[in-house]
Amino acid sequence: MSTLRLVPGTPDAVLSALSGVLDGSGTPFAPLPPDPADAARVRQAAAPDEPLEDGCAVVLTTSGSSGEPKGVLLSRDALIASATSTHDRLGGPGQWLLPMKPYFVGGLQILTRSVLAGLAPVVMGESFSAAAASMTGPRRYTAMVPTQLARYLETDLDALRSFDAIIIGGAATPPGLKARAAEAGVTAIPAYGMTETGSGCVYAGEPLVGTSIDFDDGRILIKGPTLFSGYRLRPELTAEVLRDGWFRTQDRGQLVDGRLQVIGRLDDVVISGGVNVTLPSVQARLLEHPAVADAVVLGVPDAEWGSRVVAFVVGDAGRDELRDFVAEVLPRTWAPREVVPMSALPMLASGKVDRRRLLEGVR
Structure with a gap:
């Protein structure tokens, strides 16, 4: 068995280590x-001191936004399959801009695609527009989280359009953010995936080539070479989630007009006062309010209700207005019993909302 090497999570260090494992000259890291x-x-x-799996x-390491962080084992073949199928979907290899952390799968796969395309990635500094303007590749790509897209639509629209x-x-x-991007002439493609799927494996609801989607009582199952x-x-x-080649995600979904629609996590349904409340549906409705800039809805353990529905909201609307x-x-029984006003939602470095930090503030 090989040994695992720890490297600094900087773009240059990760790119160097990644190039080595992709061409076979390097060691796992x-x-x-x-x-x-x-x-x-x-x-x-x-666990770098323990023997490494073949x-x-x-x-x-998963971000641990809603649970214990885990070490995810990705093979060379999985990294290459993800990068290759992404380029095939987008229309061919190109130059990539890296505005994300390279120690998460989204950033790491930007570097993988760059290595396979043979084009040096552009690492974003303080200015997104300046980084975009420095790109010279025949085709130009980037990846980012929704909060970045929302920000750049306000401040760097011409760069996004490039x-x-x-x-x-x-x-x-x-949905509102997708509509804003489309109306502004920005080609933004929502992706569904996670560290365990080698980054996004479903683009705009359609699986990448080689990826299959199935369901088990609403649970999304994924199969393919990027796993x-x-x-x-x-x-x-591992045995719990990988069965017969299928990865059993923690998400619920369905097919709508042949495209995957992610409904939410399996634990995003809570029982409040004897009523099943689907938290993503409440959150989606709050985001439709004109005075709500951002929101997340969580279930908080409650001695009286079992779970009480709490909305953390960036915006000017009050509790009664939002409940109505x-x-x-x-159903009115789904309306949040508590609304916590915030100037901004706390985020992890991965771009996900820090749910644990929010829950710590209300328990």
């Missing part, structure tokens, strides 16, 4: 975030 606490979690999940090229395609991942893209090999030193957990707004299209 795990990138370390600069934050000491995050680096400690990576060290724990990656076939692993990279160990990435890209042949922009992959949006890391979190669900609000991870397992969790680092967690064979029991939700109740116009959803």
Whole structure:
């Protein structure tokens, strides 16, 4: 078995280590975030002193936005399959701009695509527009999280328009944001995927070539060459989620007009006062309110209700107004019992909302 090498999570260090594993000259590695606490979690999940499972090229640690971080084993073949199928979907290889952290799968795969395309990636500095203007490739691509897209639509619209395609991942893209991008002439493609699927494997609801989608009582199942090999030193957990070649995600979904529609996580349905409440539906409705800039809805343990529905909202609307707004299209029993006003939602480095931090503030 191989040993695992820890490398700094900087673009240059990750690119160098990645180039080595892709051409067969390097050794498996795990990138370390600069934050000491995050680096400690990576060290724990990656377990560099333990023998490494066969076939692993990279160990990435999940963000732990809603649970315990895990070391995800990605093979060289999975990395290449993801990058190749992405280029095929977008219309061919191109030059990539990196505005994301390279120690998460979205950023790492931007570097993988760059290596396979033979074009140096452009690493974003303080200015998105300046980085975009420095690109020289015949086709230009980037990837970002929804919050970045929303920001750049306000501040860097011309730069956004200069890209042949922009992959949006890391979190669900609000319908209003997709509409704004389309109206502005920006080619933004929502992607669904995760570290275990080698980054996005479903673009605009359609699986990439080689990827198959199925369902088990609403649970999304994924099969294909981009899948991870397992969790680092967690064979029991691997056996739970990898069965007969299918990855059993923690998300619920359905096909609508032949396209995958992600409804939410399996744990996004809570029982409040004896009523099943689908939290993503409440959140989606709140985001339709003209005075709400951003929102996330969570279930908080409650001695009286079992779970109480709490909305964390960036905007000017008050609790009663938002409850009435939700109740116009959803059952009033689904309306949030508590609304927490915020100037901004706390985010993890991966671009996902830090749910644990929000819950700590209301318990």
